[in-house]
Amino acid sequence: MYDFTLTRPATVAEAIAALQGEDAQPIAGGQTLLPTMKARLAQADTLVSLTGIAEMKGISSDGTTLTLGGGATHAAVAREAAQAYPALASLAARIGDPAVRTRGTVGGSLANNDPSACYPAGALASGATITATGPSGSREIAADDYFQGLFTTALEEDEIVTSVAFPIPETAAYEKMIQPASRFPLVAAFVAKFPAGVRVAITGASADGVFRWTEAEEALTANFTPDALKTLTPPTHDMISDLHGSQDYRRHLCKVMTTRAVKAAG
Numbered sequence: 341m342y343d344f345t346l347t348r349p350a351t352v353a354e355a356i357a358a359l360q361g362e363d364a365q366p367i368a369g370g371q372t373l374l375p376t377m378k379a380r381l382a383q384a385d386t387l388v389s390l391t392g393i394a395e396m397k398g399i400s401s402d403g404t405t406l407t408l409g410g411g412a413t414h415a416a417v418a419r420e421a422a423q424a425y426p427a428l429a430s431l432a433a434r435i436g437d438p439a440v441r442t443r444g445t446v447g448g449s450l451a452n453n454d455p456s457a458c459y460p461a462g463a464l465a466s467g468a469t470i471t472a473t474g475p476s477g478s479r480e481i482a483a484d485d486y487f488q489g490l491f492t493t494a495l496e497e498d499e500i501v502t503s504v505a506f507p508i509p510e511t512a513a514y515e516k517m518i519q520p521a522s523r524f525p526l527v528a529a530f531v532a533k534f535p536a537g538v539r540v541a542i543t544g545a546s547a548d549g550v551f552r553w554t555e556a557e558e559a560l561t562a563n564f565t566p567d568a569l570k571t572l573t574p575p576t577h578d579m580i581s582d583l584h585g586s587q588d589y590r591r592h593l594c595k596v597m598t599t600r601a602v603k604a605a606g
Contacts, residue, residue, distance in 0.1 A: 341377050348389045352396065352473055352502055358388045359498050360475065366390055366500050368411060368448035371440055396447070396502055401425070406508055410447025410471075410501040417446065427512035427605070431462050431530070434516070436523045447501035450486075453493050453549060455580065456524040460487055460550035462514065465530035465541035466506045474499035489548050509534045513604035515597045516544070519584055526585055527593035529553075531601040537561040540598055545590045546577040556598055565606065566599045 349355040358364060363385035367373050376382040390396060396411030401424035408417060418433035418441065435441055435458050449459040450470060463470070468483045472495055486494045495501070509532040516528030525544035532539045538560040540553045553575050559568040574595045579587035 342380065342383045344377075344384050345386045346389060347386060348392045350392055350394075352393060352500075355388055355390060355393060355500065356473065356475055356498070358386070359500070361386050364388055366451075368445040368451075369413070369440075369443035371436075371444045371448065372452050372454065390445075390447070390500065398503075401508070404508055406506045408446045408504050408506070410445065410450075410503055412446050414441040414444050414446075414449075425506060425508050425512075427509075427514050427530070427532070428462050428466070428506060431458050431514040434458070434518075434523075440523070446504055450504065451493065451495060451501050453487060453491055454524075455490055455546065455549040456519075456522075456526075456544040457550075458514070458516070458525060458528065458543065461528055461530040461541040461543040463487075463504060463506070463541075464550050464552060465512070465532045465539045466509065467532075467534075467539060468507070469505045470501055471503045471505070472496070472499040473502040478502065484552075487550050492549075507534070509539075511605045513601040515600040515604060517593055517597060527590050527597055529594065529597035529601045531560070531598060531605055533560070533564055533605060538564060540601075542575065542594050542598070545575075545579055545594050547580050548578055551575070551577055553594065553598065560602065564602065566602050569595060569599050569602065 365384040367387045368390045396409040398409040399420045406425045414432040414435045422429040463483045470481045512532040514530045516525035527544045530541045540556045543550045574591040579590045581587045
């Protein structure tokens with residue numbers, strides 16, 4: 341690693357102030373940033389740790405919305421959200437391994453927007469609202485506007501994800517084909533059924549990152565059964581092709597994982 345200074349703010353305001361320094365970067369669980377720094381693919385003069393900010397760790401539900409602090413860990417979500425939003429808790433419980441779940445955070449996952457991350461699918465399928473806080477204050481960003489492509493979001497460079505509000509659906513499920521070495525999904529689908537309709541988000545498949553499969557949403561809104569998907573052609577996004585799976589295989593898995601999610605949710 342290159343040399344850096346680590347600072348540990350106790351409040352969001354202190355963190356935002358620290359991030360105004362030259363070449364300062366936030367770090368939450370560090371699941372992506374630290375390995376890239378070790379490989380000298382990333383450099384920061386100052387790392388601003390978000391792990392000591394109590395106001396970013398809360399998990400609460402009012403029966404219609406589950407609100408997660410940006411600093412809530414995957415393990416905490418798996419434990420504390422199981423009753424309010426079982427599908428999201430199940431998603432959190434299957435991320436990585438116990439060490440990753442203990443350190444990794446909701447805000448870190450959404451801020452990084454890895455094309456194979458799990459939380460972007462949960463947020464997009466739920467129609468979540470991401471609260472971003474920066475020097476000018478806080479603003480709310482709809483999930484449909486937040487995810488903008490490979491490792492790209494609507495966050496400004498000096499903003500951090502302080503909380504995420506997930507509307508709780510009537511029923512939902514998350515199904516993923518796990519890549520055994522990384523525990524990332526090769527392809528995964530999150531299906532959420534709301535009174536206004538069904539939302540389907542796919543992660544791990546597209547080179548552009550998480551996306552909504554609108555054709556499946558329309559079919560499932562009309563008929564929320566696996567049969568509604570039988571005649572659909574898998575989505576034609578710019579699929580990832582690598583040693584783990586071809587574009588055609590990932591395209592096929594989009595339909596398979598969505599079908600499994602509908603069965604699990606039904």
